[in-house]
Amino acid sequence: AQSVTQLDSQVPVFEEAPVELRCNYSSSVSVYLFWYVQYPNQGLQLLLKYLSGSTLVKGINGFEAEFNKSQTSFHLRKPSVHISDTAEYFCAVSDGMNTGFQKLVFGTGTRLLVSP
C-alpha cells in the first residue's frame, strides 16, 4: 500500500519569493507521482506528474518538481510565486505497476498563502 505525507499544512510566502512544498511517499512498488492544485470552489487540477524518465518534471504555471527515489520525495517548487498561486496543493501517488485502474492516494494537502 502507498501513503503520502505532506508535513506542511500551511505555507505563507510573500509575492515573488520562491517556494517549496514538501511531499514524501512510501510504497513497496514503483510509483507514479502527481501534484494537484485546488482553487477555492473548484475541482482538483493536475499541475504535473512523474511517470518515468527525467526526475525533474515541469508543469503548468511555472511549477516544477523533482523525484528523488532515495529520499522518497517529490517536492514542488516555484522560483517566484504570484498572488494567484494561493490555493491548496495536493501530492498524490498511484501504483506504477498497474496498467489498469489508477486510484490516487493523496496527502493531506498544503495551503499556500501568497501575500503582497
Add this chain to the structure above:
Amino acid sequence: EPEVTQTPSHQVTQMGQEVILRCVPISNHLYFYWYRQILGQKVEFLVSFYNNEISEKSEIFDDQFSVERPDGSNFTLKIRSTKLEDSAMYFCASTSRGGPGEQYFGPGTRLTVT
C-alpha cells in the same frame, strides 16, 4: 475545454435519508472514480468504475454505497442511509484510458448530514 460537472454543489440531508450525488464525466472518458474528503482530512479513494462494473472499491465503500451509470452521460453515487460521518466533500473524476492518465476532477459536492 471539456470538464467534469457535479450536482448539487451542496446537499444537506438528515441522518438516515438517501442521497444521490450526480456527476457528468467528460464525454469520451471511460473510467470513472469517486473520492471523498472529510473536512481537514485527506482526499480518499472510494470506488472506480468501468464498463458498467465496479473495478475496485475501498473499505469505506460499504453496502450503504452504490454507483451507477444510468445513461450515457451521468455517473451517480448513492448513499442509502446517510450517517453523520458521511459528511464530506465528494469528488467525481474521469479518465479516457487506463494506466497513469490524468484524472479530471469535478468541483465536488459538499454533503452535510444533520
